[in-house]
Amino acid sequence: MSHARVSLALAFALALAACDDPFLPGPTGGGGAGLGGEAAMGGEGEGGSVDTYDWGLPAGFPRPKVPEGNPMTVEKVELGRHLFYDVRLSGNETQSCGSCHQQALAFTDARAVGLGSTGEEHTRGAMSVVGTGYLNAFTWANPVLASLEDQALVPLFGENPVELGLAGLDEEMLARLAAEPVYVELFPAAFPEDADPIDLDNVVRAIAAFERSIISYRSPYDRYNYGGDPTALSEAALRGKDLFFGEKLECFHCHGGFNFSDSVSHEGTTFVEVMFHNTGLYNLGGTGDYPPDNTGLFESTGEPGDMGRFRAPTLRNIALTAPYMHDGSIATLDEVLDHYAAGGRTIDSGPNAGVGSESPFKSELIAGFTLTPEERQDVLAFLNSLTDEALLADDRWSDPWQ
Ligand code: HEC
Numbered sequence: 001m002s003h004a005r006v007s008l009a010l011a012f013a014l015a016l017a018a019c020d021d022p023f024l025p026g027p028t029g030g031g032g033a034g035l036g037g038e039a040a041m042g043g044e045g046e047g048g049s050v051d052t053y054d055w056g057l058p059a060g061f062p063r064p065k066v067p068e069g070n071p072m073t074v075e076k077v078e079l080g081r082h083l084f085y086d087v088r089l090s091g092n093e094t095q096s097c098g099s100c101h102q103q104a105l106a107f108t109d110a111r112a113v114g115l116g117s118t119g120e121e122h123t124r125g126a127m128s129v130v131g132t133g134y135l136n137a138f139t140w141a142n143p144v145l146a147s148l149e150d151q152a153l154v155p156l157f158g159e160n161p162v163e164l165g166l167a168g169l170d171e172e173m174l175a176r177l178a179a180e181p182v183y184v185e186l187f188p189a190a191f192p193e194d195a196d197p198i199d200l201d202n203v204v205r206a207i208a209a210f211e212r213s214i215i216s217y218r219s220p221y222d223r224y225n226y227g228g229d230p231t232a233l234s235e236a237a238l239r240g241k242d243l244f245f246g247e248k249l250e251c252f253h254c255h256g257g258f259n260f261s262d263s264v265s266h267e268g269t270t271f272v273e274v275m276f277h278n279t280g281l282y283n284l285g286g287t288g289d290y291p292p293d294n295t296g297l298f299e300s301t302g303e304p305g306d307m308g309r310f311r312a313p314t315l316r317n318i319a320l321t322a323p324y325m326h327d328g329s330i331a332t333l334d335e336v337l338d339h340y341a342a343g344g345r346t347i348d349s350g351p352n353a354g355v356g357s358e359s360p361f362k363s364e365l366i367a368g369f370t371l372t373p374e375e376r377q378d379v380l381a382f383l384n385s386l387t388d389e390a391l392l393a394d395d396r397w398s399d400p401w402q
């Protein structure tokens with residue numbers, strides 16, 4: 001795959017539109033089109049193909065869609081696992097995908113913003129790669145990246161900012177892989193039909209297949225909801241669940257369905273929706289602006305109304321993925337609740353000063369609410385019940401080089 005193909009992939013494709021699906025947030029994906037503060041992008045998506053790969057999922061839990069050109073196999077996922085954790089995939093051989101996406105932290109890195117292999121800071125924080133096989137849009141606010149295969153090219157070759165720093169070094173990286181005996185076995189096993197399987201297309205395919213395999217389905221909430229275990233959630237978590245899914249807090253409109261996010265589809269869905277929302281995190285100067293290096297969807301579209309619109313990330317394993325929001329600017333879940341309860345964050349002084357609740361671009365769903373101290377503890381207990389301990393120690397997704 002040449003750099004032309006890389007930039008084409010980066011510049012390509014819009015995935016898109018509404019969907020009526022029992023696993024997904026309400027019919028409009030959380031009051032999407034037409035509601036202030038939401039940006040919905042629409043169109044027809046590809047149908048997913050049915051395969052024989054064993055995802056290990058409980059009955060009733062949806063399976064990810066798999067792109068036609070990249071069917072799932074055990075061998076490919078195993079190759080992808082080796083690549084995901086291999087520092088030979090960075091220019092200076094210091095970082096792998098796993099450096100910023102650590103299994104023990106539900107595939108995040110505890111930093112406010114990412115730190116690349118050459119020391120350059122990202123403007124946004126590393127996101128969990130758990131459940132990304134269900135997403136119709138990737139990263140905090142990108143309307144163009146339509147597949148995990150395309151997304152992987154960004155950290156590999158991106159120069160703004162540099163993450164793995166492989167721009168211009170793809171041949172060298174492939175030579176490093178070809179010199180590793182493990183890969184001389186793994187590549188042909190994963191791509192038996194290819195005469196010369198160690199190439200960039202296959203690197204990207206294997207990494208994407210590995211990411212697709214990483215699914216969280218064993219949290220206390222899942223044992224309650226899919227495992228038929230009514231005792232898996234505490235009384236507090238059950239009360240918190242009702243608040244989370246209720247019209248006072250409105251959380252589920254954007255963080256609903258089995259993935260606790262929107263912009264999701266799965267095997268069997270034919271329409272896919274992509275949503276971006278402004279939660280009133282910033283309101284610089286009272287004009288609704290966000291800090292200039294982090295304007296969300298606006299950065300791609302230049303549409304004034306897209307200022308501060310971001311994708312609602314999954315809340316699975318959220319207790320492990322602090323700090324929160326695209327720029328890591330909220331330290332704890334308790335403070336996240338402060339932000340939503342106020343209907344937008346107020347920053348008193350400094351360059352980012354402003355009253356988020358008065359933002360002209362804020363979603364109508366961020367209206368503010370009052371919680372008693374007990375209700376607040378209940379919501380936090382519910383959010384904590386989304387932590388999947390088994391995921392953090394599952395050998396299928398661990399670092400094979402250690
Ligand atoms: C330097 C740290 C760093 C490295 C290395 C890194 N990532 Fe990321 N990752 C991030 C950041 C930061 C984001 C959010 C990017 C944004 O919003 O622009 C992200 C986002 C993602 C997402 C989007 C998740 C979602 O919910 O949309 C995926 C998938 C992903 N990375 C996979 C990878 C893969 C695969 C690799 C290796 C090829 C990799 N990352 C290497 C920091 C990193």
Ligand code: HEC
Nearest residue numbers: 249250251254277310311312313324325326336340363365
């Ligand atoms: C209008 C849609 C919407 C509603 C309603 C909503 N959220 Fe969010 N949520 C988002 C978006 C968008 C982000 C990312 C915002 C950003 O980074 O600027 C987010 C981020 C978060 C995060 C941080 C995620 C991370 O990985 O850093 C948490 C936690 C969260 N929301 C919890 C909640 C809770 C709890 C509620 C209900 C009280 C709620 N949300 C209601 C859209 C929404």
